[in-house]
Amino acid sequence: MTLIDNPGTGADRDAGLAPLQFLVQRNLQAKNDAQRAQILENPGFGTHFTDHMVDVCWSVGGGWHRPRVQPYGPISLDPAAAVLHYGQEIFEGIKAYRHADGSIHTFRPDQNGRRLQRSARRLALPELPVSYFIQSLRELIKVDGAWVPDAADQSLYLRPFMFAKEAFLGVRPANKVNYYVIASPAGAYFSGGVKPVTIWLSEDYARAGKGGTGAAKTGGNYAASLLPQAEAYENGCDQVVFLDQDGNVEELGGMNVVFVYKDGTVVTPMSDSILEGITRDSILQLAEDRGHKVQGRAVSLAEWREGVASGDIVEVFACGTAAVVTPIGGLKGRTFFDEQPTGSLALSLREELTDIQYGRREDKHGWMLRLDA
Template identity: 80%
Template sequence: MTTSSTLEFQVTRNLAAKTDAQRDEILANPGFGQHFTDHMLDVCWSETGGWHRPRVQPYGPISLDPAASVLHYGQEIFEGIKAYRHADGSVHTFRPLENARRLQRSARRMALPELPEEIFVQSLRELIAVDGAWVPSGEDQSLYFRPFMFAKEAFLGVRPAKKVAYYLIASPAGAYFSGGVKPVKIWLSEDYARAGKGGTGAAKTGGNYASSLVAQAEASDNGCDQVVFLRDGNVEELGGMNVVFVMKDGTIVTPESDSILQGITRDSILQLAEDRGHTVERRDISLEEWREGVRSGEIVEVFACGTAAVLSPIGLLKGAGFEDEQPLGELATSLRQELTDIQYGRAEDKHGWLVRLDA
């Protein structure tokens, strides 16, 4: 059992790694989540041994016992974070300690061990050390990290697993919006709920996303890009993004409850807005307040934000029997530009959010 704040990783190189030409071809148009780097990282945990056997190995299938508890009880969590290539060639990530702490909060809720913050950040550095060439340099491109943890102990009893695995994989990501940022259409789900009081809504766990898929399919069937959920008549969040409202007086309102994922992108955007002098309110906002606010002009912009898309203006709210056009303004796109300029090293990082990974 290690008592160090960092681990010594064993590295096994992938002898079938992509050639420079093959990698360059992928990076020219990577899409999102379609291609993966040559290596992956994992660390084991056991009740008696703690965190141990840290290794970087060739990317490939994971072997699991059919009785592994994750397959039966869904005891798993994950994160999403990016690496950015700066103009000088260096590689940076954005607020990794916040992702590490959110992973810990998710772990507590799902009865999993908490990965130390130092090991989380170290894992990003260890993967970049072998796969740094996979960080693209094109406009709005990045390397998307997917850290995840799951219960691997083979047993069929209902209790927290005593053996767990932490993995890290990475996928080059192209610009989320080809041709520029576009307003999205949102479907109001009235038949399905994302989470409830005392549930797992604030944890980044796969079950939350699985339960949103049928509602997302309903959104697609109705010509919409995303789905928004309600809880007790109040706006909660989209299937995978937070929602933000801009009021006529410049106040920014975002829903806050124990069933909403604490978005790091959202918190960063709100901080930038406060830096500009905007008042930020984290409170309940009802569907009625949303619709009436748009009709009266009290709400002047609505947008969604998350790691993958960064920020998306909402152009339409659609539900059974209604379609509400949403007002489009300049604040959302301005904040998006400011945030991405910081992430890519084009603007000053006044809050110390960037962490270099290749040094």
């Protein structure tokens, strides 16, 4: 069962492509062991960064060139850089995990690389070969592997991103682009255990439209979600859920939604305006392995509410890279509050997936890739 691109090794599309030859420039002001250990005691999420970053250039005439690992620091941009005016930008999110033997692994990087390619295609950016994508993660881990935490449920969050760097004010795809990878140690998402969240229904705003950029991982989609997310906070909710123009459920601001029905069927909304979640696809595969019927189809708000009211829907949860799986305990709109059923499947699947990621359980699907070998 897969709802995303062919889950192969990631090298099949790049067969015969020579690896990039990276230049490594060491950070002379890198954190020492004591400073790094102090940060890793309580890393939070996205607030501390490792000592280095990957930087690869692309141009129409030169292709991918000048690959390097360099000190983490500010990026110099011309005020006319296309990304600042036309938003030609994409990114990914992926984690590195330290296993009990000290080795460092990541989870399904071929799929992140392919999703970056799909995002690039939609934003008229060059498609980075999947083998280069995976190599860029390896190259950063070579110099910053000590930043991968070894505490329970901690990881190193890797953020590959690409944007148009050419300086011009014409409305066309840029001829010069840069690809970067930065990394940030991440603590346990739920420090006190996984707790159900309450979701605010956005009735005035949309995160994407038919034929738009909803299926691409681009900053503009997230910028469009910030105002309704603020509205969610104002109404005492943790996250916001969006509907499409037909009243069907799309996704949360940064997570996919999954419904569990009383007959055991597991359903997730699917359309060309929803980001194809790698965590979602993996969770659904594990559910299918257990014998659950899995469906990707349209789910209307009416079906959601009526299914909960009738008992046909027995569990609702969200999933994504950062939190993995989060039970949904409440759906709130302007005129209603629906308590959501929270069963055991979500947390059981979360435990199984994280056990695979941290090397505590057999990886039957070959999802893990060692980065420090």
